[in-house]
Amino acid sequence: MINFFKRNFIKNLIQLLLSTLLLFAFFEGVFRLFGASGGGRFIERIVIHEHLSLRKPKDEFRIFTYGESTMRGAxxxxxxxxARWLQVYLKDFLPDRKIRVVDFSRLGAGSDFVHRAFRDTIPYQPDLALFYVGHNAFLPGNRKDQILTKRMKSRSRFNRWTRRSYFISGVYRWMIAWRSKFGPAVPEDKFEFSVIETPLPGVKLEDLIPRNNPSYLENIDFFRENILQILTLGEKHKIPILFFKPVCNLKxxxxxxxxxxxxxxxxxxxxxxDLYEAGKRKQTQGNWNEAVELYTQAYTIDSTYADLSFRLGQAYFIKGSLAEARRLFEEARDNDALPVRTTKEILGVLEEFARAGKLTLIDTEKVLVSEAPGGILGEPIIEDNVHLSIKGHSLxxxxxxxxxxxxxxxxxxSNWRFDRARPYDEIAKELGVSQHLQVSADLRMVSYFGTRFENKIRFAKHALEIEPHNPRALRYLAWTYWMMGEKKKALEVYRRLEQLDPSSLEEIFKAQPDIATAFKNISHRKLIHSPSFIVSEIQSAFLIFVAVRSIS
Known part of the structure; x- marks a missing residue:
């Protein structure tokens, strides 16, 4: 009897498994006819948001853009x-054509992500692909060893396997669409911490990757591999590709x-x-000639220290020796032990493919340099290390x-109507550029600049020039002063904040109890030294004296 039930159970289990597999195979076949394999959640959300269909209308021309935060708008x-400025220009210059520009670039993305984004969006039939990539090649999280380690994890393997299934990908896409419509909002990639008063993470030694580190060369090869895979995909699917040279703030x-x-x-x-520190003192005093002399002597001993090259470049720029200044600024960029800008070697990979006729590389610098004092890229066209101003987006x-x-x-x-070009301000207004946007962007930059406190102060103050009573701007300014050790200035700003938005102090004090203690102490000191408090204390003492005399 037991054997009978056992055999029956096994038989039913096999039938269930076979019917499940047949049902899965049926749905997989249907979805292969009408669906697409899956991408990551970031890509799928863009597809859903843009209402991209696999069947492209005959009269529609699709342009997909790929890259990092610079292409994204940061x-x-x-x-x-x-990408948004491109969409407007195309509408103006070709008013009779139906053109869609869809941006798949992402904050902090490296070449591996860009390659996968291109691969996963090819089913949506782009007619043209534009790429701006290179700044994040050495960024922690984008390095070859870290990506390969992540791929080896079981969860990552399972995700890659399920994305090959058109049916599972379709269900996953539906779940994302349902959640975006009815569920809690999925947070976007951010420049900022969720709480302003969050201590800054320090630089980890394992994050450093100087040029003499073998891992540096490994990641150049990794970048080359990813670019080659992009080009191979483009050739295979007959998609024209343009690469735009990634530029950075040198000056x-x-x-x-x-x-x-x-x-x-x-x-x-x-x-x-000794020479380096003496040069810094002369530079602070504005004595550029002596600074150059001292820095040059230090440079003769060791020219590989990035900050020395940068300071020497600043001195030559002030003196008007622009060619030498540019050389030194580029050297400083390339010798940075934690590169956050495209280096000479990464640019060399793109130029290598261009010389071989495998890609078309557009010189972005030529169009931006008109906005760069001295012809060396920097502020105001590039506002931090790599991110363009709105004017830069337009160019x-x-x-x-x-x-x-x-x-x-x-x-x-000949059909392009460049004569219909509109003024910059008109297009900016159409896109939604406003003073409030500038304040929001300034505050994102305050967070982004990390320990570059002078930049943080400058952007926070600029935001307050536009909106003097903005509580977030005050919080950023106060917190920056606090991290700099200028606690008196910080507490003065926090007192301003108390008058404008007292409820925000609770979050601040919860995040940083030391600020709460200092704030209460200074409030108490101000109270006991205030005229009203002194008069009140005298009155109380007098009443006590009168009461004691009456009793005696």
């Missing part, structure tokens, strides 16, 4: 970005972390440090349109 996203962005890549003796290091968007027209894509160049 601190001005989603209001302004190169106004100091290296993130400097190290001596040259081995120095104790005596050489001591001599170098890059216009450049994209012109390069598309030059190749007779979408329509012959």
């Amino acid at each position: 601190h001005y996203s989603p209001v302004s970005s190169p 106004d962005f100091a290296p993130t972390y400097s190290v001596h890549m040259k081995k120095l003796s104790a005596e050489e290091l001591s001599q170098w440090e 890059l968007g216009r450049l994209m349109a012109e390069k598309i027209a030059k190749r007779d894509w979408i329509a012959p160049k």
Whole structure:
């Protein structure tokens, strides 16, 4: 009897499994006819938000853009970005054509993500793909060893397997759509901490990747592999591709972390440090000639220290020696031990493919340099290390349109109505650029600048110039002063905040109890020294004296 039930159970279980597999195979076949394999949640959300269909209308021309935060619009996203300006220009220059620009770039993305984003969106039939990539090649999280380690994890393997299934991908896409419509909002990629008063993470030694580190060369090769895979996909699916040279702030962005890549003796290091510090003092005093002399002597001992190259570049820029200044600024960028800008070697990979005729590389710098004092890229066109101003978005968007027209894509160049170009301010207003957007962008930048306190103060104060009573701007300014150790200034700002938004102090005090203690102490000191408090205490003492005399 037991054997009978056992055999029956096994038989039923096998039938259930077979019927499940047949049902899955049926749905997989249906979805392969009408669906697509899956991408990551970020890609799927864009597909859903843009209402992209696999069956493209015959009269529609699709342009997909890929890249990092610069293409995304960074601190001005989603209001302004190169892709959004491109969309407006195309509407103006080709008013009779139906053109869609869909941006799949992402904050902090590296070449591996960009390659996968291109691969996963090919089923949506892009007619043209534009790429802006290179700044994040060495960013922690984008490095080859870290990505390969992540791929080896069981959850990552399972996700890759399920994405191959059209049926599972379709169900997953439906779940994302349902959640975005009815469920809690999924947080976007952010520049900011959720709580302003969050201590800044320090630089980890394992995050450093100087040029003499073998991992540096490994990640250049990894970047090359990903670019090659993008080009191979484009060729296979007959999708025209344009790459735009990633540019950075050379003049106004100091290296993130400097190290001596040259081995120095104790005596050489001591001599170098004395010259370097003496040069910094002369630079602070504005004595550029002596600063150059001292920095040059230190440079002779060791030229690999990125901050020294940057400071020497600043001195030559002030003196008007622009060619030498540019060379030194580029050297400072390339010797940064924590690179957050495209280095010479990464640019070399793109140029290598361009020379071989495998890709078209557009010189972005040429269109931006008109906004750069001295012809060296920096502020105001690039506001931090790599992120463009809104004016920069407009120039890059216009450049994209012109390069598309030059190749007779979408329509012959003679059909393009460049005479319909509208003023910058008019388009900016149409996109939604406003004073409030500028304040929001400034505050994102305050968070983004990390320990670059001078920049943080500058952007916080600029936000307050536009909106003097903005509580978030005051919080950012106060917290920056606090981290700098200028606690008196910080507490003065917190007192202003108390008058404008007293409820925000509760969150501040919860996040940083030390601020609560200091604030209460200074409030108490101000109270006991106030005239009203002194008069009140005298009155109380007098009443007590009268009461005692009456009793006696």
